[in-house]
Amino acid sequence: MLSIGLNHYLLLSAFLFATGACGVFINHKNITAMLLSVELMLVSVSLNLVAFSCFHNDLTGQVFAVFILVAAVAEAVVGIAVFIIYFLNHKSIEAENMSGLKG
Amino acid sequence: MFTAMVFLPLLGALIAGLCYFYKKVAFSKFITCFCVGIATILSVFVLYEVVFLEASQVIEIAPWISVGSFKVVWSFNFDVLSVVMVSVIIWISFLVHVFSIGFIEKSYTVPSFMSYLSLFTFFMLVLVLSDNLIQMFFALESACLVSYFLIRCGNDREAVEKAALKSFLINRVGDIALIVGIFAVYNLFGSFNFAEILQNAHKHADSSITVICLLFLVAAMVKSAQIGVHTWLVDAMEAETPVSVLVHSTAIAGAGIFLVARMFPMFELSQTSLTVMIVIGGATAFFAAASACVQTDIKRVMAFSNISQFGLIFVAFGVGGVRIAIFYFIIHSISKSLLFLGVGSAIHALSNEVDLRKMGGICRQVKLTCVLMWVGTLTMIGFPFLSGYYSIGTVMEAVYSYKGWEGTYSFILISMTVFLTAFYLGRLMFMLFHGEQHGDEKVMAHVAESPFTILFPLLLLAVGSVFSYCFICECFVVDKLIGALFFLVPLFGIFNAYVLYLKKPNIPEAILNKFKNTHGFLLNGLYFDKLYEHVFIRPVYAFGNVLLNKVEAFLSTDSCICKIFAGTSYNIRKLHSGFVYHYALAMIVGVTVFVLWYISVEVLL
Numbered sequence A: 001m002l003s004i005g006l007n008h009y010l011l012l013s014a015f016l017f018a019t020g021a022c023g024v025f026i027n028h029k030n031i032t033a034m035l036l037s038v039e040l041m042l043v044s045v046s047l048n049l050v051a052f053s054c055f056h057n058d059l060t061g062q063v064f065a066v067f068i069l070v071a072a073v074a075e076a077v078v079g080i081a082v083f084i085i086y087f088l089n090h091k092s093i094e095a096e097n098m099s100g101l102k103g
Numbered sequence B: 001m002f003t004a005m006v007f008l009p010l011l012g013a014l015i016a017g018l019c020y021f022y023k024k025v026a027f028s029k030f031i032t033c034f035c036v037g038i039a040t041i042l043s044v045f046v047l048y049e050v051v052f053l054e055a056s057q058v059i060e061i062a063p064w065i066s067v068g069s070f071k072v073v074w075s076f077n078f079d080v081l082s083v084v085m086v087s088v089i090i091w092i093s094f095l096v097h098v099f100s101i102g103f104i105e106k107s108y109t110v111p112s113f114m115s116y117l118s119l120f121t122f123f124m125l126v127l128v129l130s131d132n133l134i135q136m137f138f139a140l141e142s143a144c145l146v147s148y149f150l151i152r153c154g155n156d157r158e159a160v161e162k163a164a165l166k167s168f169l170i171n172r173v174g175d176i177a178l179i180v181g182i183f184a185v186y187n188l189f190g191s192f193n194f195a196e197i198l199q200n201a202h203k204h205a206d207s208s209i210t211v212i213c214l215l216f217l218v219a220a221m222v223k224s225a226q227i228g229v230h231t232w233l234v235d236a237m238e239a240e241t242p243v244s245v246l247v248h249s250t251a252i253a254g255a256g257i258f259l260v261a262r263m264f265p266m267f268e269l270s271q272t273s274l275t276v277m278i279v280i281g282g283a284t285a286f287f288a289a290a291s292a293c294v295q296t297d298i299k300r301v302m303a304f305s306n307i308s309q310f311g312l313i314f315v316a317f318g319v320g321g322v323r324i325a326i327f328y329f330i331i332h333s334i335s336k337s338l339l340f341l342g343v344g345s346a347i348h349a350l351s352n353e354v355d356l357r358k359m360g361g362i363c364r365q366v367k368l369t370c371v372l373m374w375v376g377t378l379t380m381i382g383f384p385f386l387s388g389y390y391s392i393g394t395v396m397e398a399v400y401s402y403k404g405w406e407g408t409y410s411f412i413l414i415s416m417t418v419f420l421t422a423f424y425l426g427r428l429m430f431m432l433f434h435g436e437q438h439g440d441e442k443v444m445a446h447v448a449e450s451p452f453t454i455l456f457p458l459l460l461l462a463v464g465s466v467f468s469y470c471f472i473c474e475c476f477v478v479d480k481l482i483g484a485l486f487f488l489v490p491l492f493g494i495f496n497a498y499v500l501y502l503k504k505p506n507i508p509e510a511i512l513n514k515f516k517n518t519h520g521f522l523l524n525g526l527y528f529d530k531l532y533e534h535v536f537i538r539p540v541y542a543f544g545n546v547l548l549n550k551v552e553a554f555l556s557t558d559s560c561i562c563k564i565f566a567g568t569s570y571n572i573r574k575l576h577s578g579f580v581y582h583y584a585l586a587m588i589v590g591v592t593v594f595v596l597w598y599i600s601v602e603v604l605l
Helices: A006-026 A031-056 A060-090 B002-022 B025-052 B080-103 B110-129 B133-152 B158-189 B194-203 B206-223 B231-238 B241-262 B264-268 B271-292 B298-320 B322-349 B367-381 B387-400 B405-433 B441-445 B452-472 B480-503 B506-514 B516-523 B525-556 B560-573 B580-604
Strands: B057-067 B070-078
Touching: A006 A031, A006 B580, A031 A060, B002 B025, B002 B057, B002 B070, B002 B080, B002 B110, B025 B080, B025 B110, B057 B133, B070 B080, B070 B110, B070 B133, B080 B110, B080 B241, B080 B322, B080 B452, B110 B133, B110 B241, B133 B158, B133 B241, B158 B194, B158 B206, B158 B231, B158 B241, B194 B264, B206 B241, B206 B264, B206 B271, B231 B241, B231 B298, B231 B525, B241 B264, B241 B298, B241 B322, B264 B271, B271 B298, B271 B405, B271 B516, B271 B525, B298 B322, B298 B387, B298 B405, B322 B367, B322 B387, B322 B405, B322 B452, B367 B387, B367 B405, B367 B452, B367 B480, B387 B405, B387 B452, B387 B480, B405 B480, B480 B506, B506 B516, B516 B525
Parallel strands: none
Antiparallel strands: B057 B070
């Protein structure tokens, strides 16, 4: 019987993080999907924290994870609000058209 | 009570500062005098408690810096030295406040002037009460800054601004020495606390102690305007008279004295620094006294007199130690403030005339000022049984009994200084009050005794300068031989002045014409200003001109540097694609590289 240890959690978290990162870099079209990918990365980090907190018998990590979740929610709200305003102004939220920062 | 005494002047300064915005001139005068007055009364109790009941104490106000083992605390150290300095500063500050009420004419800057005076007093109190070097440095810098404001206050003539800037800049030279000295102390002792430093001073090598002492000595020299760096104090006489009295004859110069007094147990360990102190102090005392004899601006006479007296105090430190020097400093502050405020009163009576040659013969109109100033003069020159007799006598005795060539050197110079002091003070008195009237008729018609607020400080100071020695130390006994000598020398000096300036006024001019070079040399303060102009100011201007005309001209035209910048920025611009995911990728790659680098360093080492 295989018991689930710290390593498994870390592997899962790394996989989730890599997925999120790829979602941000490879996806050139959908800005909403990029936001979701960022959320995924945050969740993976929280998972890391919770896993370590169980491993060390220290509640701080879990408390911190809750804070991260709250921050992630707030960030998603702000992000979506920005997209809506952007859509109202530009009639599109294609990521490839957003290059106002070009030097 | 102890803390209230220190913070009352600050309170007064803040309220007077607010008065500036509401244009309440009279109230600002009242509130600053009131606060400083209360503080003065408290200082008497503090003096009694600390000196006579021997209840020294350290009061911690608040923590300041606390980084690991590096700790600095705001605290007030009430011991005999600091309390004596506090008493001197706060009394003179109070009298100067009262004096300013009558002296400063109605103008829109009065509230800020009074506010600066009080603020300056506060910083001086913090300075002398500090028990660590950092707090002392902070207070010293603040006091210098406020003194800069004080010099400029209410006066926008170009000469005043230049003088203010000059005193500020020259003081920075000393501060660099001071801050390097503080670093050296921390490096050697690991502490800024005076008590700890002085306790452990004897455990360290002579050479390092000597270096630290010399650095502190340079700082004290600049503050006390010793020879070579005295130029700031002479020019600072452009300020209003009350400022000159408080800032330039008592406080800032006293800060230098205090610095040496505080660190004196360390100076005692280094014979070199004591010798340097004696040599510089002696030279300063003599040359400044000689310069004072030829000045025609009455305030410059006082400035050189200050410098000369501070040189004497340095000699007193070198030959006799803290007690004698501080005793001398106290008596000097009282009698010099009396003289200086008297000069202010005379200037006030003469409608701001400062040229000695246009004065004279006003003793009938300003009898009280004249009498009080004679008291001050006699004290300063050490007339028997006035305070000055005892202070000069003790210094002379210490000098006389000091072994080695330093003793002989300083004995000769100080004897001549005492003679010259009597001479130039006599000259000042005779030219100011006696003889014929030289002023124009308009000014002379308005000569009248000053108001009560100006005379009250003079009266108090006159009483102080006659009797103050009774309260300070009865243990000073003047040697009979020295006493006789220093009874005769000042009298001879004043007699000379009487003959030259009252009986035979044509002799000084004849002497002047014969020794034109010496006269110019002394009149211009030994040409140190010229020296600095040629050594420092002109090269800096020349260097600036080269930068402006050659280097900048080269850079700003179509040279290679312009092209390099343009080309580089054109290429770097391409990195900014404007796509969010490019930036995110760069971020992730960067973080990864840093993490890998960190891990590899951790693993490899």
